[in-house]
Amino acid sequence: MTPKDTVVVVGAGLMGTGIAHAFASGGYPVTLVDTQPQALARARQTIEKILADGVRLGKSSQEDAAAALERLHSAGALGGAPSQAALVIETATEKMDIKQAIVREAENLFGEDTVIATNTSALSITEIASVARLPARVIGMHFFNPVHKMKLVEIVRGLQTSKPTVHKAQQWSQAIGKTSIEVNEAPGFTTSRISALLGNEAMYMLAEGVASAEDIDTSLRMAFNHPMGPLELGDMTGWDTRLSVLQYLHQTLGEKFRPCPLIVKLVKSGRHGRKTGRGVYEYDDKGVRIPNSGVRPF
Ligand SMILES: NC(=O)c1ccc[n+]([C@@H]2O[C@H](COP(=O)([O-])OP(=O)(O)OC[C@H]3O[C@@H](n4cnc5c(N)ncnc54)[C@H](O)[C@@H]3O)[C@@H](O)[C@H]2O)c1
Structure with missing residues (x-):
């Protein structure tokens, strides 16, 4: 060999x-x-x-x-x-x-x-x-x-x-x-450009009280067959990384990528996602999601 x-x-x-x-x-x-x-x-x-x-x-x-x-x-x-x-x-x-x-x-x-x-x-x-x-x-x-x-x-x-x-x-x-x-080369290539937009919009819906985090994620899984909802995906990616990406896309591609203020708040509070044990959801010591732990912005 x-x-x-x-x-x-x-x-x-x-x-x-x-x-x-x-x-x-x-x-x-x-x-x-x-x-x-x-x-x-x-x-x-x-x-x-x-x-x-x-x-x-x-x-x-x-x-x-x-x-x-x-x-x-x-x-x-x-x-x-x-x-x-x-x-x-x-x-x-x-x-x-x-x-x-x-x-x-x-x-x-x-x-x-x-x-x-x-x-x-x-x-x-x-x-x-x-x-x-x-x-x-x-x-x-x-x-x-x-x-x-x-x-x-x-x-x-x-x-x-x-x-x-x-x-x-x-x-x-x-x-x-x-x-x-x-x-x-284009900002966000093909994948991050779409994924950042989807995750940001889901976060705006959460911040506006349209539905709970759990229900927003369930809607994308059940209605569109996404393997994960955008909020659980953000917890896996890390909201700190997600915020850096959105800031860059906002700067290069314009207003539609303005980071939702709730993402900024999550990052400031240290809720970066699975890697810090808390993001939109909370996780136990073994990394298992705690039921009904979705952040309530109000
Ligand atoms: N998280 C995702 O889902 C994802 C997916 C695709 C691409 N990315 C990209 O991959 C990169 C890393 O993301 P991540 O989620 O693994 O981040 P992370 O925060 O989990 O890890 C980054 C690591 O880099 C180390 N580091 C920082 N500066 C260094 C240096 N000068 N030399 C050596 N190590 C250094 C840090 O100590 C840390 O361990 C980023 O560019 C991110 O945008 C992330």
Whole structure:
């Protein structure tokens, strides 16, 4: 078997954890990087649980799960990752300055052939790449949460992204069992643009007292066959991330994306969603939603 490319994932939060698992399970040596040691510890625990669940459900063997875990390494800084990496995927906090700093650092540490991908939900790939000496190798690879269940990767071309970079991103996506689509950069691409609008409108309905959170979510699940309602989805995505995306879309695409003030209040109160134990809904210690816990804005 030819050795697989080494992959570095920067940011061990919700998404970095899922992306690292996807590549390690696909046979790639992966180094997960985060500045917060507790994020790295949490990520490893989560990946162990996903792998154990896969074995229990008969989706993979004990040996394959153990081998995937052996391929997973971690580092507290990008400098601790193997310099021969073929792909660096940044999935750190949704802020332009953080993403540009990672691109700058990656260019200094890795060779000219290394592709630098960003998992941004909405930000401009062209702007993230603007700090690079070789912007042709910078690309968007937008994964979805939870990565082990969601099949899509949105491959986003910045103004200067080269065709070979797009081709490599398509091949890596396919190799880990994902379907990719190609998008020319536009704020929010295809997915976040729709999802942010839907979640924002649901939140306006909640704030106006049109219906309870539970009933708004039930309406989208039952009437339109959405697997989740927009408020439960926001709790899973994280309202802090959702707010950053909406602020960016509001700034770039206009008034229809103005963030609902109730989202701002949720974020200010620390109700970021499942990751803080409370968002629109509340969750117990095991992450199970507490019945009738939907926030009542009045
Ligand atoms: N949450 C989602 O459903 C979702 C879906 C698709 C894409 N995204 C995008 O993925 C990215 C990450 O989102 P998330 O939900 O995983 O966020 P998160 O808050 O769960 O995790 C972000 C992690 O990045 C780390 N970090 C911050 N700066 C860093 C740096 N300089 N170097 C290394 N690590 C650093 C933080 O310590 C944290 O652990 C964002 O760009 C977001 O828009 C999120």
